[in-house]
Amino acid sequence: MGMVGGGKDAFIGAIHRLAANMDGLIELVCGALSINPEIAEESGKMLFLSPDRIYKTYQEMIEKESQLPADQRMDFLTIVTPNFAHFAPAMMALEHGFNVVIEKPITFSLDEAKQLQAKVKETGLLLLLTHTYSGYPMVKQARRMVKDGVIGKVRKIYVEYPQGWLSRLSEREGNAQAAWRTDPGKSGKSGSMGDIGTHAAHLAEYVSGLKITRMCADLNIVVEGRMLDDDGNVLLRFDNGANGVLMASQVAAGEENALKIRVYGETGGLEWRQEEPNTLLVKWLDQPTQILRAGAGYGDRLSSYSIHNTRTPGGHPEGFLEAFANLYRNFALTLSARIDGTTPPEEALDFPSVDDGVRGMAFIDNVVRSSQSNEKWTEYEI
Amino acid sequence: MGMVGGGKDAFIGAIHRLAANMDGLIELVCGALSINPEIAEESGKMLFLSPDRIYKTYQEMIEKESQLPADQRMDFLTIVTPNFAHFAPAMMALEHGFNVVIEKPITFSLDEAKQLQAKVKETGLLLLLTHTYSGYPMVKQARRMVKDGVIGKVRKIYVEYPQGWLSRLSEREGNAQAAWRTDPGKSGKSGSMGDIGTHAAHLAEYVSGLKITRMCADLNIVVEGRMLDDDGNVLLRFDNGANGVLMASQVAAGEENALKIRVYGETGGLEWRQEEPNTLLVKWLDQPTQILRAGAGYGDRLSSYSIHNTRTPGGHPEGFLEAFANLYRNFALTLSARIDGTTPPEEALDFPSVDDGVRGMAFIDNVVRSSQSNEKWTEYEI
Amino acid sequence: MGMVGGGKDAFIGAIHRLAANMDGLIELVCGALSINPEIAEESGKMLFLSPDRIYKTYQEMIEKESQLPADQRMDFLTIVTPNFAHFAPAMMALEHGFNVVIEKPITFSLDEAKQLQAKVKETGLLLLLTHTYSGYPMVKQARRMVKDGVIGKVRKIYVEYPQGWLSRLSEREGNAQAAWRTDPGKSGKSGSMGDIGTHAAHLAEYVSGLKITRMCADLNIVVEGRMLDDDGNVLLRFDNGANGVLMASQVAAGEENALKIRVYGETGGLEWRQEEPNTLLVKWLDQPTQILRAGAGYGDRLSSYSIHNTRTPGGHPEGFLEAFANLYRNFALTLSARIDGTTPPEEALDFPSVDDGVRGMAFIDNVVRSSQSNEKWTEYEI
Amino acid sequence: MGMVGGGKDAFIGAIHRLAANMDGLIELVCGALSINPEIAEESGKMLFLSPDRIYKTYQEMIEKESQLPADQRMDFLTIVTPNFAHFAPAMMALEHGFNVVIEKPITFSLDEAKQLQAKVKETGLLLLLTHTYSGYPMVKQARRMVKDGVIGKVRKIYVEYPQGWLSRLSEREGNAQAAWRTDPGKSGKSGSMGDIGTHAAHLAEYVSGLKITRMCADLNIVVEGRMLDDDGNVLLRFDNGANGVLMASQVAAGEENALKIRVYGETGGLEWRQEEPNTLLVKWLDQPTQILRAGAGYGDRLSSYSIHNTRTPGGHPEGFLEAFANLYRNFALTLSARIDGTTPPEEALDFPSVDDGVRGMAFIDNVVRSSQSNEKWTEYEI
Secondary structure (H helix, E strand, O other): OEEEOOOOOOHHHHHHHHHHHOOOOOOOOEEEOOOOHHHHHHHHHHOOOOHHHEOOOHHHHHHHHHHOOOOOOOOEEEEOOOHHHOHHHHHHHHHOOOEEEEOOOOOOOHHHHHHHHHHHHHHOOOEEEOOHHHHOHHHHHHHHHHHOOOOOOEEEEEEEEEOOOOOOOHHHOOOHHHHHHOOHHHHOOOOHHHHHHHHHHHHHHHHHOOOEEEEEEEEEOOOOOOOOOOEEEEEEEEOOOOEEEEEEEOOOOOOOOOOEEEEEEOOEEEEEEOOOOOEEEEEEOOOOEEEEEOOOOOHHHOOHHHHHOOOOOOOOOOOHHHHHHHHHHHHHHHHHHHHHOOOOOHHHHOOOOHHHHHHHHHHHHHHHHHHHOOEOOEEOOO | OEEEOOOOOOHHHHHHHHHHHOOOOOOOOEEEOOOOHHHHHHHHHHOOOOHHHEOOOHHHHHHHHHHOOOOOOOOEEEEOOOHHHOHHHHHHHHHOOOEEEEOOOOOOOHHHHHHHHHHHHHHOOOEEEOOHHHHOHHHHHHHHHHHOOOOOOEEEEEEEEEOOOOOOOHHHOOOHHHHHHOOHHHHOOOOHHHHHHHHHHHHHHHHHOOOEEEEEEEEEOOOOOOOOOOEEEEEEEEOOOOEEEEEEEOOOOOOOOOOEEEEEEOOEEEEEEOOOOOEEEEEEOOOOEEEEEOOOOOHHHOOHHHHHOOOOOOOOOOOHHHHHHHHHHHHHHHHHHHHHOOOOOHHHHOOOOHHHHHHHHHHHHHHHHHHHOOEOOEEOOO | OEEEOOOOOOHHHHHHHHHHHOOOOOOOOEEEOOOOHHHHHHHHHHOOOOHHHEOOOHHHHHHHHHHOOOOOOOOEEEEOOOHHHOHHHHHHHHHOOOEEEEOOOOOOOHHHHHHHHHHHHHHOOOEEEOOHHHHOHHHHHHHHHHHOOOOOOEEEEEEEEEOOOOOOOHHHOOOHHHHHHOOHHHHOOOOHHHHHHHHHHHHHHHHHOOOEEEEEEEEEOOOOOOOOOOEEEEEEEEOOOOEEEEEEEOOOOOOOOOOEEEEEEOOEEEEEEOOOOOEEEEEEOOOOEEEEEOOOOOHHHOOHHHHHOOOOOOOOOOOHHHHHHHHHHHHHHHHHHHHHOOOOOHHHHOOOOHHHHHHHHHHHHHHHHHHHOOEOOEEOOO | OEEEOOOOOOHHHHHHHHHHHOOOOOOOOEEEOOOOHHHHHHHHHHOOOOHHHEOOOHHHHHHHHHHOOOOOOOOEEEEOOOHHHOHHHHHHHHHOOOEEEEOOOOOOOHHHHHHHHHHHHHHOOOEEEOOHHHHOHHHHHHHHHHHOOOOOOEEEEEEEEEOOOOOOOHHHOOOHHHHHHOOHHHHOOOOHHHHHHHHHHHHHHHHHOOOEEEEEEEEEOOOOOOOOOOEEEEEEEEOOOOEEEEEEEOOOOOOOOOOEEEEEEOOEEEEEEOOOOOEEEEEEOOOOEEEEEOOOOOHHHOOHHHHHOOOOOOOOOOOHHHHHHHHHHHHHHHHHHHHHOOOOOHHHHOOOOHHHHHHHHHHHHHHHHHHHOOEOOEEOOO
């Protein structure tokens, strides 16, 4: 693995490394870790990189790595720069034959995302988009249960993602995370929807197996002086006729990272909360609610997808980093199977791809367009 | 207390009696308990009514009771008939000088509600509308905290009311409750919004002290063959600019009566769930979330309104019937103070009135109108 | 109903009246509400008692009431005085043919309890002991599930009752409740075990259907200067060989009334918490944990005992007062069936009796004896 | 890192590797991964070990590694064999100058533990004992709060560890984990207390900063035919006079890994549950309970020990593997500081050592002795 961005003070780069390390399948071998050469150098040393593989720019890295023998060069490139700086290194990596991992949202614009999609299709390379939340075992469990018809036809989806960390105008108080994420030039057209609404939309589609077909969005700039929406509520319609609500807010004071989804079908409902991720509530019309737990020894009650993505027995909680690591592990299993010419388990193939990235960018475009419209319903275009 | 409706097999009439009994302040003295004379008779006997005060019709009851000496006749009339049969007895009772208690929604139409409002104003009589959920002590606590500015200016309100009991077409399977509640001729223009959405809207306005000013509604008939909406999602705007979402569903399979409200302000948030009503979560930007508990001995941390509406010490859970009894108790305290010429405690004056009833009917009208509109926002008219 | 004790400032008397009022089956008709004649008088007026039935002493009340015609006198006497003043009015009432309700613990000493037991046997009158917690519907549900073998043979019982209200030496700071409850002359041999440990022991035996056969107790006076134990931990053995732990503490700072029981059998476990009483967790060896909810529409999954003791549909929480009212309601149904010469439903016969009172007093005796012993195990004697 | 035991089908070895990998500070370089040479070979290959560092026995590994140049040999040896096979490799490693990591319990007997303690003292080498649960950030937080006097003098400790996985006689049904853990020849004198009771005892002493001084134990073989206790309840006394209860059971049907501790002091209480480890409840006498959350941005409310052991921001749950990784990370930071001649942060020095191992073995000895005694209290000897 090589890495673009993620220098010593960067948040998400460190998370990626923790996740990639966990299973002992992936090794960081090179990096262009900062646009500041000194930080790049220092960060590389801290991460025990070989001095000759600490690069100053991603261009340099991609070029030099591509000239190494196949068994020595990095197998894929991870891009953890701010949103606006995803596209160029991703495209260059693909063009030089490298597989790619990108932090979400995949690009700055839908058009860029489509270009990457085309390039992935053309090259046949793998691209992992790190929608972490669909890496949780009980999210996988929920998806399989819906797919297996356990709750009948889906009727209603309620997904919410309240955070409180932007309740103040922190971007003017020296908070670097807040600064770039609320800056339209770095973050994109939308704040709350780009940063967290896309996660919620991805989760809704992933769990339900449905696609959003239209929406009615109300995006708001709640904190005066902010440049991008920090809050939004969206009515949804899915391709089977189900209705839904998506809420994403960065100004829900006192909330941490309270992503939650509920899916109701004809005969039951599912509920999952990211802050207690090892539990999936299964509600029934005529039976008591059940508490399904990751890793529990229920025989065949847990799907193979849930089990494949769990490392410890029931009662040993796994968390965000393990969900993140599941993405990397599945990507690595798929990649190494490809290298070895073997077939990976079908469970390993289930990771977010460039197609999810295109859908995420389309969601942002559509939700912004809907918010600006006086019409109730905006058709989802892609 | 006299009662119209609420015969032996009726659900809500029994609840009203339990609530009215609890504090020993109110006695059921007469009733026209059913349109079926035999059931009326039998029900009256079961409730130990004096035989001469078991009436066949509400008209007979109001007339005869009004001819009794003031210290013998009923002090007020409680109306627990289906929605379409609220108005006539209420109006007649007011015209004959009786105070009135009505199960919500107050009437069948907004126009009827306004007529009652005018009559109440004219007569100076009291009218209690039994919006039970605002009788819970921790709901009162939440209202006072918002009013006192504890969480700063309100920014976002998220109120949801999922139930699952109409997930099947039960109205065709002999379920009497389901039959009248899904019948436009008995229930009104809206099903989910009339039955439970009004509770949610009332709660949102009660806790926040704000008024809804516009909305964007998506009402749905989810179960095929049903005649009224059984599900709806509504985007809201409040008079201070706060945004909100209201969800009410009777097809959220596996849910019981999961009313929940969250109110976020500049510096904190409040969260209350009806199914665990003695707890109010208070969330802070810079402090750990606090678990406020009804009846707890925190000195002056609980408002006098919360304490006034609590009967037992902390850790002795109170529930739905106590909340309901709080409405009756406050109504009775206000009424007896009026009879005695004394001043009731200000906490006793805080019960839902005809004005809340008018707002509830207006909510239904507006939400139905919005749902039928292609415009995103519908102004709240009254 | 007549009442001894429970004047205007008394806590538990008011609770008894709320509970007795609730179902409209019981009317307070007379009282000797305080040893202070002025308070007795004033309290009687506040409760709308007929002036000639406001008595100065319980002796006067029992004598005069017994001279009234059978259909006019009180049907039973409720005793809500402090522990030391339970026996005399109870015995006198029984001797005059009155049924009796007593707040727990039944008497001041085991010997008194046995005398009452003999008198009840002799007279055939009814005695209700208000062990409130066994009146909760989900406690009844748990008992029936154990009885029906749902979790197999019981292996382990874990019952805990932490409270924090005596964490300070409140009895010296003018807290009247604390004063009498920590006074050996008024409360009995034990503080924590007499006040709350007996509830826990009753609950353990009630739910499991087992009897304690021996114990190993560690009682402590934690707050310096206190005269009775305010904390205790007890190892238990039951008559089927199951082991157990009982903890009761009044110095568990920050706890309200956190009574909780867990019963583990060969194939599953049950868990119930008083502070969230409408939920019973049912745990399984090979299946997900289930959340059983009072009043839920599960067909025949809830026992008739649970349903009989529930007033509202699922999702409408019932609480402490309803559990208390269940005791009164069942007592009243049994009593009125007896008066009418009919057979009450078997569910109504399930209320704590004088036999439970004797067992409670024996528990206190045994636990104190064990605590004073250096031997590990003390046989349970009665 | 080198590893003894932990071949391809071993549970705990894989957990150790996940934990050691996570932070990128530790690399597995050699192993004697199984007593079965083929499995050792195969496992080594699966873990990408260099063929010449896949050893057949720990003796061979220790000898050969000790002959490598200092900068090439393993820095420490991790021992993840069953209990009876801890001592010999640990002693040999220490004698050859290697630091050691041992899965708990440290040895098979107290005597062996004391020998290791003496050897560690003599050599000055580091030994990490993997009591995972004290690696959780909110356990660290609890310890610091007690130490800082936040809840006043500790009065009562209630620690429980119910599991249900041995509810059946699984050791006779081919469950290898169950087989060795219930075999006195492999596991030691006690089953439940050796396997999980030691965790509970360690947690109680770690959080409270107190030492157990005497105990009264009731150990049971609940499942017929089992050779070691599978359940136990223990009354405790601590060195400041506080009382306590410790429960550990492997037959609590339906429980996963429900370790929980409550510590009550003069002015407040703390509660932590392993199955929801990112939350610490802080209870107060006169204030609402607070929900402290790992990683939350409360300024200085979270101790530096909690923060040091957290990798992600509030709301991104960390779990068992992160707690485990904290042990390794702190061990590695201390070790590398020692190698570099620098001073590690004081937070890194806080990991379980050989002294905790000795105390754990003493706990087992004492609890077994107490269980066999008819005296109530057994003094804690070491």
